[in-house]
Amino acid sequence: VSANEYKEALLAARDDIDILLAESACGPLMVRLAWHDAGNYDKNLASEKWPIAGGATGSIRFAPEINHGANAGLINGVKLIQTHIKEKHQLISYADLYQMASSRAIEYTGGGPSLGIRYGRQDVDSPDGCQKEGNLPDGEADPDTGNYGGTSGTxxxxxxxxxxxxxxxxxxxxxxxxxxxxxxxxxxxxxxxxxxxxxxxxxxxxxxxxxxxxxxxxxxxxxxxxxxxxxxxxxxxxxxxxxxxxxxxxxxxxxxxxxxxxxxxxxxxxxxxxxxxxxxxxxxxxxxxxx
Ligand code: HEM
CATH class of the missing domain: 1.10.420.10 (Peroxidase, domain 2)
Incomplete structure (x- = not known):
């Protein structure tokens, strides 16, 4: 596709994401979804072959990653993007759609800043691209050990x-x-x-x-x-x-x-x-x- 066609597809997806956010009040869930898709990134693996270092690759839509403890409830966000946005906007990757939904929840419904993010992320196409569990942060320590992190391979x-x-x-x-x-x-x-x-x-x-x-x-x-x-x-x-x-x-x-x-x-x-x-x-x- 040409750059112009891609831009038009992005803008059309954005319009539908704005409608979804306003009608289903799913903005906060989308921000968490995008963050958990991206937040397993490991800079120490940056020189390895993509997608080993992780990051925003759409891998969160597959099991086992979606079933990781930290991702509880995010299946709802994955399904909303799948049925309301991706099926109509096939050209745009899941990874981009998650980040776009997060960015619009912050700027459009949330009244926050424009993130000015760039698009063109590539999706992993199978569960082989899932990241290992334990890369995301804990809000509270394990009551038994007193440790933050550590319960699931962290x-x-x-x-x-x-x-x-x-x-x-x-x-x-x-x-x-x-x-x-x-x-x-x-x-x-x-x-x-x-x-x-x-x-x-x-x-x-x-x-x-x-x-x-x-x-x-x-x-x-x-x-x-x-x-x-x-x-x-x-x-x-x-x-x-x-x-x-x-x-x-x-x-x-x-x-x-x-x-x-x-x-x-x-x-x-x-x-x-x-x-x-x-x-x-x-x-x-x-x-x-x-x-
Ligand atoms: C600093 C370490 C962080 C910890 C320990 C943490 C932990 C959590 C936890 C435990 C929840 C509740 C999940 C639930 O019960 O549904 C949550 C929700 C949420 N987190 Fe974080 N988080 C962190 C950082 C972030 C970051 C960096 C972002 C985005 C940039 C983020 C965005 C959100 C949002 C938007 C929700 C609400 C989701 C909803 O309403 O469905 N968090 N976080």
Whole structure:
């Protein structure tokens, strides 16, 4: 295909993704889907033959990867993209569609920055391209061992502290401390669910569907399925509220703060970035885009 044809196909897919995001309120799920497809990247394997180093290759759509513990619930996102977008936009890879859905959930429904991402990712075409389990971060330590990482083949990311564990996971991807803190701010969106990660409450006053209203960044009220614990009150809006709430001891106790989240203020080298993002939304956006 010509560059122009490809561009037109991308724009058409984007229109349908925008409709899907607005109608099914799946934006946060898409951000997590794209991140988990990409976040197994290992820079130490970068010189190996593609797709050994992992990254955004669409491998998450196959078992066994989709059944990894960290990916609980993401099958719903895979199915939404498959049936609503991919079947109509065959030209675009799954890997690109996942990243596009994430980017639109941040910019379009979320009101966040334009990520300016580039497209043209190639998909792996079979489960042989799946990544090994254990490359993604833990929000809480194993209650028996006190270790973050380590329960599912993640020995290389094991650590007694959340900050140490996050560094092992994110440094392997080639990220630095500022990028770890900025990317953590994606928890401005979405929720943790009891029947997925097992973290947080069954539901809270923000997620029970009866007491609060959820809005997209354009002010339009969005219906959503009840349940889970959100990090922020408006969990379809992408802004720096995650950092504001996290650093506020008087914030509503029904908002979620995992140990890995708290680390962005508790860890001495993370804290300056968390404070900067708390105080300045534009600086958060700038660092998030870069990361
Ligand atoms: C820093 C280490 C991180 C840890 C330990 C972590 C952990 C988690 C956990 C446990 C959940 C709940 C999943 C569930 O129960 O459904 C979650 C949800 C989520 N995560 Fe993270 N995460 C991290 C980083 C990130 C990053 C880098 C992004 C994106 C850039 C991200 C985006 C999301 C989103 C959007 C949700 C909500 C999904 C939904 O509402 O369905 N997270 N994360």
């Amino acid at each position: 020995a290389s990311t094991e650590d007694k502290t959340p900050g140490g564990h996050l560094r092992k996971v994110f440094y392997r991807m080639g990220m630095n401390d500022e990028e770890i803190v900025a990317l953590s701010g994606a928890h401005s969106l979405g929720r943790a669910y009891h029947d997925r990660s097992g973290l947080g409450a069954e539901q809270t006053k923000f997620t029970d569907g009866s007491t609060t209203t959820q809005k997209f960044a354009n002010g339009k009220v969005t219906p959503f399925h009840a349940g889970g614990s959100s990090w922020t009150e408006q969990f379809f809006v992408f802004d720096n509220s995650y950092f504001i709430v996290l650093d506020d001891d008087t914030s509503d106790p029904e908002l979620l703060k995992m140990s890995s989240d708290k680390a962005v203020f508790k860890d001495d080298d993370f804290r300056p970035f968390a404070e900067k993002f708390r105080d300045n939304k534009d600086s958060f956006f700038e660092s998030y885009v870069k990361a």
